[in-house]
Amino acid sequence: MGIEIVNTTGGNLSQAKSAFIAQLGGTTRRLNAQIKKTIIQVKAVDTGRMKNNTKVKIEYDFNRDKFTVLQSGVYSTDYYIYVDEGTIYIKARKITDKTLRKPIVQESLDKLYDKWIEYMIERQFEKYGKHSN
Numbered sequence: 001m002g003i004e005i006v007n008t009t010g011g012n013l014s015q016a017k018s019a020f021i022a023q024l025g026g027t028t029r030r031l032n033a034q035i036k037k038t039i040i041q042v043k044a045v046d047t048g049r050m051k052n053n054t055k056v057k058i059e060y061d062f063n064r065d066k067f068t069v070l071q072s073g074v075y076s077t078d079y080y081i082y083v084d085e086g087t088i089y090i091k092a093r094k095i096t097d098k099t100l101r102k103p104i105v106q107e108s109l110d111k112l113y114d115k116w117i118e119y120m121i122e123r124q125f126e127k128y129g130k131h132s133n
Helices: 015-041 049-053 077-085 095-100 103-128
Strands: 002-004 055-061 066-072 130-132
Touching: 015 049, 015 055, 015 095, 015 103, 049 077, 077 095, 095 103
Parallel strands: none
Antiparallel strands: 002 130, 055 066
């Protein structure tokens, strides 16, 4: 029995990494769809600008093993924050909290976490080599 050294540079993506990346995209799309629905449910839409331009992106930095959630939206980012958290003039609608508490979002985040764990386990095996028969 020996230890086989596995080359992890270049080449094709592993199955676990591909599944994780796919779930990352799926969770991002689901979260954006649910944010739009929540904006409508809490009646925070006057012109539709916030609903149509507010987007988030869930990213993962593979070099630093770090998740980041970015909010983008040229015209609506500040307004979204004001409506979400409230000001002395604007009633807080808690769009983010309400969206994150939805079962469909929780399920998608759970799946993302599961795929991330599978990827991390596979990566550890690749990093330290596999036992060969």
